[in-house]
Amino acid sequence: MHIKWFFLSLLLPLALFAERTPLFTPPPKWEIADPRTLSPRVQIGFLTKGKKGFCPSLNLSSEPVDLSLDQYVAIVMNLHAKKGTCRDLGPMKVQGGMGRLIQLETTSNFGPLRLMQFITVWEGKAYALTACARREDFGSYTATFEKAFRSLQLVDNLTDLLDEKRRKALELSEVRVIAAWQKCTSGVESHAKDRAFQKAWKPHEKMVVTQFSDLGAHFQLLLLRQLEEKITQ
Structure with a gap:
């Protein structure tokens, strides 16, 4: 970690600390993604260190919702289906509770991509922890991604x-x-x-x-x- 973490963190939303804080454990030695490159709903992202070309990544996003988990997952899958092949992989238990795992296959300038997304609805907010890698590389990261998914929780105080x-x-x-x-x-x-x-x-x-x-x-x-x-x- 370098001092740049402090200044990059200035760009993270203050709302992160107005309520229970979502927390997960990214893979060791992965780099934090520049917050300026992330979409507004993404709270934080991590990338593999020192990789050339497409970097496998993990990012955590959230949005307020007034929906059940099933309703939210149905909406997300409908949106994903417009971009590629989407599958519901079923329920998954993580440190903070239950959620659902879905998988998306899509294409990019780097070739076919696979995204796996753990989705849950806790306390009026939908959280999505998304893992992405080239489809040909995804298998070697599956255990790494699953470990990160299972670490997700909400904490009252760090x-x-x-x-x-x-x-x-x-x-x-x-x-x-x-x-x-x-x-x-x-x-x-x-x-x-x-x-x-x-x-x-x-x-x-x-x-x-x-x-x-x-x-x-x-x-x-x-x-x-x-x-x-x-x-x-």
């Missing part, structure tokens, strides 16, 4: 997933960053402001990367994004 030791360490580090930010809003010259903030931010980012890697890059990014929200309120 820090609830931490043990007391790590939670206290995080809180202490965040206090330092917030204090540095508050100093930056004083009448100090701009270069000094940046140095003061970076002196607190970089160790915090390093701590999030090293101490919370077991919870995945999505969790790490959301932690950084929540801190950004705190210091800019």
Whole structure:
């Protein structure tokens, strides 16, 4: 993870943190997709690292709905059917509850593509976790995609997933960053402001990367994004 995560995260919608937070664990070492390249409904995306040509990907999208899961899946499949061959693969249980798995075959400039999508409706919102790869490569990623699907859940508070030791360490580090930010809003010259903030931010980012890697890059990014929200309120 690099400092660019912080600035890219500024582009993520603040609404992510106004309610329970959707969370999944992407494959290790996958890169975060630039939020500017994602559609408005997509909250976050990840790509395979260092791949040339078409990169296998995972992205999480959501939208408010007043529909049952069956009704929503029927609408989605009807839309997908206009783009290619669509199949309902049946129910799937993930960490946060039940949903449905569908598969779409379509074409692109890179050749035939296969998309697999876990869809669920929780608390008045439809969530879709979508995996995509070239059809010829999809089989080698099936287990990877399924593991990511099964990790999807809604959390009330990200820090609830931490043990007391790590939670206290995080809180202490965040206090330092917030204090540095508050100093930056004083009448100090701009270069000094940046140095003061970076002196607190970089160790915090390093701590999030090293101490919370077991919870995945999505969790790490959301932690950084929540801190950004705190210091800019």
